[in-house]
Structure formats: structure tokens, C-alpha cells
Amino acid sequence: MNVPNSSRFRGSPEPRGDRSVNDRFFDFRLLPLFALVFGVGALFLSGCDAGKGRPKMDDAAPVGVISLNGAGATFPFPLYSKWMSEYNKIHPNVRINYQSIGSGGGIRQVTAGTVDFGASDAPMDAESQAKASGTIDQIPTTLGAVAVSYSLAGMTGLRLDGETLAEIFQGKILRWNDPKIAAHNPGLKLPDQGITVIYRSDGSGTTSVFTDFLAAVSPSWKSEVGVGKSIRWPVGLGAKGNEGVTGQLKVTPGAIGYIEIAYALQNKLSIAAIKNKAGEFMLPDVAAVTAAASEVTLPESLTASIVNADGPGAYPIASFTYLLVYREAKDRRKGEALARFLWWALHDGQKFASDLHYAPLPAAVTAKVESRLRGLTAGGQALLTGP
Amino acid sequence: MTTLSTDLRSPGDGPLSARRAASPVNWGDRVFKVLTAGFAALIVVTIAGMALQMLVSSKLSLREFGWGFLISTDWNPVVGSFGALPFIYGTVVSSLLALAISVPISLGVAMYLSEMARPGLRAPLAFSVELLAAVPSVVYGLWGIFALAPLMREHVEPTLRALFGFLPFFQGPNQGFGLLTGSVVLAIMITPTITSVSREVLRAIPRTYREAALALGATRWESIRTGVLPVARPGLVGAAILGLGRALGETMAVTMLIGNRPEISASLFAPSYTMASVIANEFTEATEDLYLAALAEIGLLLFVVTILLNLVARFLVWRVAAAGGRT
Numbered sequence: 001m002n003v004p005n006s007s008r009f010r011g012s013p014e015p016r017g018d019r020s021v022n023d024r025f026f027d028f029r030l031l032p033l034f035a036l037v038f039g040v041g042a043l044f045l046s047g048c049d050a051g052k053g054r055p056k057m058d059d060a061a062p063v064g065v066i067s068l069n070g071a072g073a074t075f076p077f078p079l080y081s082k083w084m085s086e087y088n089k090i091h092p093n094v095r096i097n098y099q100s101i102g103s104g105g106g107i108r109q110v111t112a113g114t115v116d117f118g119a120s121d122a123p124m125d126a127e128s129q130a131k132a133s134g135t136i137d138q139i140p141t142t143l144g145a146v147a148v149s150y151s152l153a154g155m156t157g158l159r160l161d162g163e164t165l166a167e168i169f170q171g172k173i174l175r176w177n178d179p180k181i182a183a184h185n186p187g188l189k190l191p192d193q194g195i196t197v198i199y200r201s202d203g204s205g206t207t208s209v210f211t212d213f214l215a216a217v218s219p220s221w222k223s224e225v226g227v228g229k230s231i232r233w234p235v236g237l238g239a240k241g242n243e244g245v246t247g248q249l250k251v252t253p254g255a256i257g258y259i260e261i262a263y264a265l266q267n268k269l270s271i272a273a274i275k276n277k278a279g280e281f282m283l284p285d286v287a288a289v290t291a292a293a294s295e296v297t298l299p300e301s302l303t304a305s306i307v308n309a310d311g312p313g314a315y316p317i318a319s320f321t322y323l324l325v326y327r328e329a330k331d332r333r334k335g336e337a338l339a340r341f342l343w344w345a346l347h348d349g350q351k352f353a354s355d356l357h358y359a360p361l362p363a364a365v366t367a368k369v370e371s372r373l374r375g376l377t378a379g380g381q382a383l384l385t386g387p
Numbered sequence: 388m389t390t391l392s393t394d395l396r397s398p399g400d401g402p403l404s405a406r407r408a409a410s411p412v413n414w415g416d417r418v419f420k421v422l423t424a425g426f427a428a429l430i431v432v433t434i435a436g437m438a439l440q441m442l443v444s445s446k447l448s449l450r451e452f453g454w455g456f457l458i459s460t461d462w463n464p465v466v467g468s469f470g471a472l473p474f475i476y477g478t479v480v481s482s483l484l485a486l487a488i489s490v491p492i493s494l495g496v497a498m499y500l501s502e503m504a505r506p507g508l509r510a511p512l513a514f515s516v517e518l519l520a521a522v523p524s525v526v527y528g529l530w531g532i533f534a535l536a537p538l539m540r541e542h543v544e545p546t547l548r549a550l551f552g553f554l555p556f557f558q559g560p561n562q563g564f565g566l567l568t569g570s571v572v573l574a575i576m577i578t579p580t581i582t583s584v585s586r587e588v589l590r591a592i593p594r595t596y597r598e599a600a601l602a603l604g605a606t607r608w609e610s611i612r613t614g615v616l617p618v619a620r621p622g623l624v625g626a627a628i629l630g631l632g633r634a635l636g637e638t639m640a641v642t643m644l645i646g647n648r649p650e651i652s653a654s655l656f657a658p659s660y661t662m663a664s665v666i667a668n669e670f671t672e673a674t675e676d677l678y679l680a681a682l683a684e685i686g687l688l689l690f691v692v693t694i695l696l697n698l699v700a701r702f703l704v705w706r707v708a709a710a711g712g713r714t
Contacts, residue, residue, distance in 0.1 A: 102671030128674060196562055201647035201664075203464075203672025226465035229672040237564045237658050238647025240639075240668060247532035247643075248564065252540075 066337045067095040072106020072119030075205045075260065076321045078356050079142055080119070083349045087341055094337050103205055103229070110136065110324045116334055118324035121205025122229065123303035135327040137372055138303050139342060140320040142350075143293055143359035145284040146210050148317070149269040150256040151249050152176065152191065159184045161275035162217030162308065162316065168256060169197055169214065170221065171235035176254060184275070191254075198248045198257035201238030203229040209319040210258045213307040217316075258317075262357040276316045277308050288315035289359035298368050318359070325376065332378040339376045339383040346370065438690060445684035447677055456684060462649040464669070469681035471688055473649040477659035478692060481566055481641065482634040484655070485573035490627055493578050497585035502597075502611055513586065520579035528643030531572045536563035536644060539571070544656055559654040562646070567655040569645035573637055577630035584629055588622030589615060621704045628700040635693050638663040662689040 070080075077100035084096040101109075103120040110118030111132040123138055148165065150158055160168075164180050167173045173180055177190040200207045208229045215222040225231060237252075239245045242263040249255050249269060256272075261284045264271050273281035282288045295311035296304050308316045323342065329335020346369055350360040361369070376383045442449075448456065452469060459470020496516060500509055540563030547557045592615050600610035616623075638661075646658020647668065662685050673679050 104670075104672040104674045107674055125674070194560070201642065202668040203670075205672075228465045230464045230669050232461075232463040232465065233648070236648075237562060238660075238668075239564075240642045240647070244532070244643055247529065248536075251533060251537050252562065252564075 065093050065095060066333055067097065068116045068334060068338055068341070069097050069099075070106075070117040070119060070323075071099040071101050071109045071115045072324070073103045073121045073205060073321055074100040075121050075144055076119065076142060076358070078262070079353060079358050082352050082356065083341075083345050086349070086352065087344060090344075091340075094341065096341060102203070104203065106324065110326075116325075117338060119322065120324060121319065121321050122208045123301065123322065124324065132326075136324050137327050137376070138301060138322040138324055139369055139372065140298075140302055140361060140365060141323050141342075141345060142321055142353050143289050143306075143318055143361065144209075144321055145261045145289045145292075145315055145318040145359070146206055146213075146258050147261045147264040147269075147284050148256065148258050148272040148274060149249055149264045150272060151253060151270070152193070153253060155188060155191075156270050157185075157188065158270065158272040159275070159281045160272050162213065165274070166214045166218035166221045168195055169199075169234070169236070170225065171197070184281075193254040196252050196255040197233070197236030198239050198245055198252070198255050199233050199236050200241070200245060200258075202240050205229065205319070205321070206242070206258065206260055207231065209307065210317060212305055212319070213317045216305075216308040260357075265357060274316050276314050277310055278312050278314070280312065282313070282315045284315045284317070286354045286357070286359045288313055289318045290362055292316065292318040293320070293359070293365060294362035296365075298365060302368060302372060327376060328380075329376065329378040329383065332383075335376065335378040336383045339373055342373055343370075343384060346373070438687070441683050441687040441690065445680050445687050448680035448684045451677060452681075456681075457688075460649070460651060462665075464673070464675075464678055467675065467677050469678070471662070471685055473651050474660050474662040474665050474685060475688065475692060476651050477566065477645065477649075478635060478661040478663070478689065479696075481570045481573060481645065481659065481661060482631055482696075484566070484570035485577060485634045486627060486631050488570065488574035489578045489581055489630060492574075493581035493626070493630070494585055494623065496578075496582045497589055498611060500582075500586050501589040502607070502615070513583075516579050516582050518579075519575070520583070524576070524637065524639040525643075527572055527576055527640040531568065531640060531644040535572060536568055539563050539568045543567075555653040556655045559652070559656050561656040562658070564644055564646040564658060565654075565656050566645060566652075566659040569641045569659065569661075570655075572640050572644050573634045576637060576640060577633050580633055581626045581630040584626035585619075585623050588619050588626060591622070592618050624700065624704045628697060628704070631696060631700065632693065635689070635696065636663055638667045642667060662686075662692070 077098070080098050080100075084098060088095060098119070103122060106115075106118035106120050107124055107128050109115045111128055113133060118136075120138075121144075124136065129136060148160065152158070160181070161184060164173065164184065167180065173195065175192060175194055177192045182188075182190055208227065211221075211225070211227045211231055214225070215227045225234060237248065239248045239257070242260050245257045245259050246263050246267045246269065249257050249259070250267070259269070263269075271283060273283050276282050291311060292306045292309040292314035295309055295314070296306050298304055303322065304320070306318055306320065309318070325338060325342070326335075329338070346361070346366060353360045374382060374384050448469065452459070456469065456471050457475070458472055459468075460472045461468050461470045462473065463469075496512075500513055500516075504512060540561055544557075544561035544563070544567070548561065551557045596614040596618060597610045600614035601607075605613060641661055642664040645661060645664065647660050647664060648658040649660045649665070650657070652659070666682055666686055666689075670679075670682050673682055
């Protein structure tokens with residue numbers, strides 16, 4: 001017999017009325033009511049938006065404690081957070097909070113004045129500068145490099161030049177045993193395998209630096225693709241974040257991608273040596289990155305691109321990262337604390353850089369930044385006094 | 388068609404009106420009514436506020452690109468040229484594909500749990516299904532990168548190509564990351580939602596319906612097909628709508644697997660991009676006003692696409708319910 005075990009249905013509710021008869025798609029008589037509520041709601045919320053002001057962040061801070069708020073680039077975050085905790089140990093009355101919301105957010109917040117300082121990997125453009133309520137100084141704090149990593153079974157020591165790299169990322173070179181790759185790697189037995197290009201899908205300073213390098217060495221990249229934090233990639237797969245690129249590189253045989261140096265080292269990815277302007281194949285170590293910045297003469301803005309840098313021993317895919325501060329501080333106490341922190345970061349702070357795979361600033365840059373920090377003022381008076 | 392006066396009456400009106408006559412003003416009830424109405428209004432106000440905010444933020448892009456935004460396939464932040472079609476395509480196709488994969492599985496699990504499984508098996512099975520729902524999206528994404536994508540590349544996609552390679556959907560290079568892999572992870576993520584709701588719907592069908600069919604000599608499957616499924620259909624479609632809603636809005640796991648290329652390709656192996664993903668990927672680093680406006684307009688479109696798909700689904704439920712009422 002097929003009668004089911006009736007105990008199974010003990011928990012079932014009693015038969016319900018056939019509700020489907022009264023069900024309708026939408027009760028159109030209620031439409032005016034919805035329209036009214038929508039309208040009122042919209043007015044209410046847009047009204048709120050107009051009154052949006054600067055959040056008061058440090059009302060609750062005890063007297064004597066200065067708290068500074070910053071936001072911006074994710075790339076230097078490990079170093080900044082190290083600096084801020086170390087600085088707090090020496091100066092317990094200064095508390096610095098930094099949110100790594102991305103360079104774009106950092107620029108928006110500092111121009112809107114909702115944070116005391118911003119941070120960005122790429123320099124601010126004139127349009128954003130114009131929106132700020134005062135002159136914003138861009139202070140180089142450290143140097144970072146972008147590694148080119150690849151995934152070829154049992155193969156290390158790959159060497160590439162910028163032209164070849166650009167052609168791979170443009171889809172002009174499709175296989176690993178292409179003569180153009182082989183020409184730089186006489187000692188390697190390159191497999192007859194397709195190349196899978198992996199790029200960062202999220203907007204990032206890493207992409208900006210990498211594309212800046214490709215544009216510097218390849219005219220066709222410059223005219224057809226361009227430079228930016230997010231670009232239209234000719235070929236490849238997009239991966240989110242350094243961790244996404246790392247993951248996709250690991251699981252995809254024949255893949256090539258670019259990644260922050262720290263991630264490549266921590267995950268033991270194979271790193272390609274890239275040919276610099278002097279004709280040497282360089283790996284992205286700390287000395288090579290500092291070397292890339294030592295030949296550059298910083299202009300008045302203190303911002304400069306150091307990809308494909310001159311000079312021996314320079315790694316060609318590197319960049320400065322910047323803190324964004326108002327030249328004229330609105331609040332003297334805060335301005336002073338920030339200026340002193342920046343001074344400390346420029347000198348004592350640099351020694352924390354190499355452990356975290358950032359490169360310390362070269363001496364010439366330090367000297368320029370020093371004089372800029374002395375120019376920070378509040379009410380027309382310099383914030384840094386003495387040495 | 389019922390008349391207006393009877394239809395607007397709430398179910399509890401009869402006995403309550405009698406009580407109202409006894410005590411002229413019941414303040415407790417009034418306060419309660421205002422309070423709950425306020426909560427209900429809050430939802431509508433929030434939605435309206437979000438829509439308005441996105442509309443205002445996307446003003447620049449609306450003015451610059453007009454309707455062309457909807458049909459342009461070019462997304463190039465470097466030159467400030469923006470079009471939403473690849474993202475709309477990726478969102479709709481990945482969600483529908485996920486639904487197509489997930490619904491048969493979810494219904495099967497729900498039917499097994501409510502109709503077939505021994506009572507001792509039900510609780511642990513239902514618990515493990517709900518456990519799937521508790522896994523964070525980023526964990527699905529990471530699992531997808533390290534386990535699902537290689538599996539798709541080495542086994543699933545070559546098999547599909549061997550069997551159905553004559554169709555344009557299964558041609559082109561298979562890299563493991565693409566529309567199909569994104570849809571599969573979405574399907575896994577929406578399965579617990581659809582299964583749990585379907586199970587509750589099936590459990591709510593009175594046992595007399597099944598018994599009637601069985602008494603007429605129906606087999607177990609026939610009793611489900613004739614006695615349970617027709618009555619449960621609106622609820623089951625509702626379960627699928629809930630799943631679809633989750634698939635449309637899912638961001639992290641899809642971003643990590645779909646390949647993030649704003650291109651439309653007939654092949655399901657090819658990388659694609661969704662609306663939620665492009666916002667999550669590019670909003671934090673966007674600085675130009677037009678770029679931000681274009682991203683806000685994508686958000687607005689996601690809102691519109693979600694509402695449209697929900698309306699279509701709701702319309703389907705209504706049709707099904709109306710058809711069920713006639714039999």
C-alpha cells in the first residue's frame with residue numbers, strides 16, 4: 001500500500017482557504033497612496049542631503065589628545081598603519097586614524113574637508129585641486145613597486161622588456177614560445193602554451209603605475225590603450241584586488257599578471273626581471289626601487305612619474321605614493337601635530353619601509369620634502385619650528 | 388471582481404468594529420496602527436530616497452550619454468566613454484543561468500525533504516542546506532578561485548564542449564573564469580534560499596490533498612504532481628523570485644569568478660561583467676565627475692532591472708495563481 005505515514009503530516013496546518021482567488025498582480029487603487037509616500041519620502045531625503053555637514057569626529061576626545069583623521073590609498077596602508085602605531089608609542093597624545101578607502105575616496109574626502117589628510121598613489125589632477133578650499137600639498141612618503149608575475153610549471157628566471165610586455169598585454173603575443181619572448185631568455189625552454197593575461201579589475205594605483213610604464217615604453221600602448229586606474233584592457237581576465245590576481249595566477253597555467261611586490265613575495269610567485277632604460281634586467285628589490293627615484297628631479301608640485309627611470313640599477317615599474325595635506329591648516333594644534341608626524345615619517349619612519357617591501361625615499365627627495373614641510377602654516381605662521 | 392467597500396476591509400474588521408462601539412477611542416490600537424504604518428512607510432521612503440539619490444548622482448551621465456548609455460558596449464574610463472550594455476547583459480544572463488541551474492536542484496531537494504525523506508534525515512539535511520546560506524560571499528569567491536575554476540577549466544567545460552560544441556554557447560577558449568563559472572557559483576549561493584522557501588511552501592499544503600490523490604490510487608510521484616505542485620506553484624515561483632533577487636545583487640563571489648571584461652560574447656566560457664561588480668570594482672578609485680556619474684547610473688539601472696525582473700516574476704505568479712483559481 002502506498003499510504004504515507006500519517007505522523008509526517010502531524011505538524012501540517014489545517015487546510016487554508018483558496019487564497020489564489022483574492023490574489024491579484026497589484027492593487028492599483030493603492031497607487032495614489034504609494035505615489036504620495038514616495039513623493040514625501042523623496043522630498044524628505046533630498047532635504048536631508050542638503051543639510052549634510054562635516055562630521056564632528058573628535059568631540060569625545062579627552063582634552064590634550066589630538067586625533068587626526070585620514071583616508072585614501074590602500075597600497076601604502078600597511079606602512080601607514082605601522083607608522084601611526086609607532087608614532088603613537090612616542091607621542092601618546094597624538095592619535096592618527098587612517099582608513100584605506102582607496103585613492104579616489106581619499107582625494108574626494110580631503111577636497112571636501114571631511115578628513116585632516118588624504119592619501120593617493122597617483123597625483124591629484126588640476127580639476128580635483130580646484131575643488132579644494134585651499135592649496136593642497138602632495139607629500140611623497142614612500143616608494144612602491146609593481147612586480148610582473150607569471151605561472152609556468154617549473155620555470156623561473158623569466159626576463160622581459162617593456163615592449164614585449166606591452167605586446168603580451170595587448171594580445172599581440174599569444175604564446176609563451178613566441179620568438180620575441182625567447183630572444184630575451186636564451187637559457188629558458190619556453191613551452192608552447194597559450195598566455196592568459198590577468199589584470200586588476202578594481203580601480204587601483206597598481207594598475208595606474210603598470211599602465212604608465214607600458215605607455216612610457218610602447219607608443220602603441222600609449223595611443224591605443226592609455227594610462228589609468230581602470231582602463232579598457234585589450235585582452236585578459238579581470239581579478240579583484242591583489243589577492244584576486246594572486247589567486248588567479250596560482251590556478252591558471254600560463255598566466256601572467258602584475259601585482260604589488262609584497263603580495264608576489266609573500267605568495268612566492270615567480271617574478272620576472274624587467275629591462276630598465278640602462279638595458280639591465282632588474283628584479284624589484286628595495287635598492288632597485290630607491291635607485292629608480294634617485295635620478296629624478298622633483299618639480300614644484302613634488303609629484304613625478306618614475307617609471308622607466310634613468311640610471312643604473314633602477315627597477316622600471318615603480319612609483320611614489322603621496323599624503324595630501326592643506327598647506328594652510330585650519331586648526332593650529334592639528335596642523336602642528338600633522339606636520340610633526342610627517343617630519344617623523346620622513347626621517348625615522350623610513351626605516352620601517354623595507355621590512356614591509358616599500359623602498360625608502362632617496363636623499364635628494366627627502367631634502368625637497370623637508371623644505372615643503374617647513375612651508376606648512378596655520379594663520380600665516382610656520383607649523384614646524386626649530387630643527 | 389469584488390466591490391471596493393468589501394475589498395478594502397481588513398480581515399479583523401468585523402469583531403473590532405463591535406468593540407470600538409463599546410469604547411469610543413482605543414488609543415492603544417491607534418498608536419499601534421500609526422507605529423506599524425510608520426515602519427511600513429520607512430521601507431518605501433528608503434527605496435524612494437535611494438532611487439532619487441542615484442538619479443541625482445547620475446545626472447551628468449544621463450545628460451552626456453542619454454539613452455545611448457543603454458546600448459553602448461564601450462566602457463573606457465581613460466577616454467571617458469561609458470556604456471552599460473555589457474553589464475546589463477552579464478547581470479541578466481548570469482542571474483537567469485544561475486536560476487536555471489538552481490531551480491531544478493532546489494525543488495528536488497525541497498520535495499525530498501518535505502515528501503520523501505525519513506523524519507530522522509530531514510533535520511540534518513535541512514540544516515546543511517541552511518548552512519550553505521550562512522557561508523559568506525567572499526568565501527564562495529575564494530573557494531571558486533581555488534577549486535571551482537580549475538574544475539570548470541579541466542573537466543566541466545571540456546565535457547560541455549565535447550557534447551554541445553556545435554552550439555555557439557560552448558565555443559572559444561575555456562579559462563575557468565567566465566560567465567558560466569560565475570553562474571555556477573551564483574546557483575550554489577541561491578540554492579539554500581530557494582530550497583528553504585520551497586520546503587516551507589510544500590509543508591504548508593494540507594495533507595488531505597496528498598491523501599485524496601493517494602486514495603484514488605496515485606503513486607507517490609502522482610500525488611505530488613496532481614495534489615501538491617499545482618497548489619504550491621505560486622509559492623514555488625515566489626521562492627525562485629527570492630533566489631533571483633539574491634543572484635542579481637550578488638557582488639563579491641561573482642566578481643572573483645566572472646572574469647570582469649565588459650564584453651558581450653555568445654560563448655558562456657568567455658569572461659563577462661555584472662553591474663554590481665563594476666560598481667564594487669571601480670567606485671572607490673573613480674575621481675572624475677562623469678566617471679562617478681556613469682557608475683551611479685549603473686546603480687540606477689541595476690535598481691530598474693531588479694524591479695523589472697521582479698515585476699515580470701510577480702506577473703507570472705499572478706497568472707499562475709489566477710489559472711490555479713479557475714481549476
